[in-house]
Amino acid sequence: MALKTTHAAALCAVLLAGGCSFAEDALFPSNAAQTPATNTAGAAAPPALGSSSFEPPGVTPGASTGTFVGQKVASLRNDLQQLQSTLSRQNQALQGIRNDTVQDSQRFHGTIAAISTRLQLGTTRGNPILVQQWNAAQGELDKINDDVLKMNRLANEVTSSSGMAAYLLDSVRAARQLSGAVDEDHRQLVILEDETNRTVVLIERLLTELSNDVGRQQEYVSAERQNLNTLAVAIKNGQLYGSSLASVAGVAPAAYTMPQAAPRAAVTRDSPLVTIRFDKPNVNYEGALYTAVKSALDRRPQASFDVVAISPAGATPGQDALSAASARRSADQVMRSLTNMGMPATRLRTSSTTSTAANSPEVEIFVR
Numbered sequence: 001m002a003l004k005t006t007h008a009a010a011l012c013a014v015l016l017a018g019g020c021s022f023a024e025d026a027l028f029p030s031n032a033a034q035t036p037a038t039n040t041a042g043a044a045a046p047p048a049l050g051s052s053s054f055e056p057p058g059v060t061p062g063a064s065t066g067t068f069v070g071q072k073v074a075s076l077r078n079d080l081q082q083l084q085s086t087l088s089r090q091n092q093a094l095q096g097i098r099n100d101t102v103q104d105s106q107r108f109h110g111t112i113a114a115i116s117t118r119l120q121l122g123t124t125r126g127n128p129i130l131v132q133q134w135n136a137a138q139g140e141l142d143k144i145n146d147d148v149l150k151m152n153r154l155a156n157e158v159t160s161s162s163g164m165a166a167y168l169l170d171s172v173r174a175a176r177q178l179s180g181a182v183d184e185d186h187r188q189l190v191i192l193e194d195e196t197n198r199t200v201v202l203i204e205r206l207l208t209e210l211s212n213d214v215g216r217q218q219e220y221v222s223a224e225r226q227n228l229n230t231l232a233v234a235i236k237n238g239q240l241y242g243s244s245l246a247s248v249a250g251v252a253p254a255a256y257t258m259p260q261a262a263p264r265a266a267v268t269r270d271s272p273l274v275t276i277r278f279d280k281p282n283v284n285y286e287g288a289l290y291t292a293v294k295s296a297l298d299r300r301p302q303a304s305f306d307v308v309a310i311s312p313a314g315a316t317p318g319q320d321a322l323s324a325a326s327a328r329r330s331a332d333q334v335m336r337s338l339t340n341m342g343m344p345a346t347r348l349r350t351s352s353t354t355s356t357a358a359n360s361p362e363v364e365i366f367v368r
Helices: 006-018 068-121 128-175 181-239 286-299 317-341
Strands: 274-277 306-312 348-355 362-368
Touching: 068 128, 068 181, 128 286, 128 362, 181 317, 274 286, 286 317, 306 317, 317 348, 317 362
Parallel strands: 306 348
Antiparallel strands: 274 362, 306 362
């Protein structure tokens, strides 16, 4: 929609959260003289997208043994091949969305830079050329938002694949307990279990990176919509202002960083806010996690959180490594839950440790 210059448009912007194209004095009072301008020639740099590729490792073929267990192995191998085929398509979809997002972001930033440069050099109030460019920038930002929605839909699809992968891994392990197998059946099952486990880990990595992309892009689009409102005021007055002063959970909108790995000494281990024990499949923890974190933020709005992966101390180095990997996957799952609940990634950091008191992988959340 074209920029408007009436108080009715401002009211529309307030009530419809950006349904109109322009924010007027009722939404932005005339106090520019009290706020120093920061001659910013363009929007904040977009957050970096993940760059990993998630091509599945493939499935080793196996000869038929003629046993019932051998038939089960062949069926499970076919299921894994189908799962990996789905994962390959999802990986291709992710790379395509990322390419589209980069191109849309470049167009958006080019338009914003042109507007800011013209304002910095000096121009007339309500310059219609800048109004047209502002509307184009809004459309380009909408395209970036559409890319984020595509990422969200893809994340839902990958979540379904994650559930299927976990079920398949359990089925492969259960097949080793069936009677009537020959040595070749067990040899093929060992290979199949290893390849299924690697596929599970790959899907978890994909979910984690995709979740990080979605979270950062959502914050970025939200911040740039606020910046566009400020830019509309700048165009109306023919003066370059700085970026929006709005913050996201106490963090400047332009600040986007990955969750940081905390050194062990930096983690306060005295009293965890939440302890989640992953001692069974499909632990239902998100309701309690949400309640606890919300309560902490109600008391301390600027609070940040440490997410600590705790693995049981094993009898051998190999057991320690497997337990640590399982605990880290559980911590990644909790991190995704927190970011999906709206917790900024900049307010989260992760670490890991072992404990002789733990009987299963645990995740503890600490307030800092």
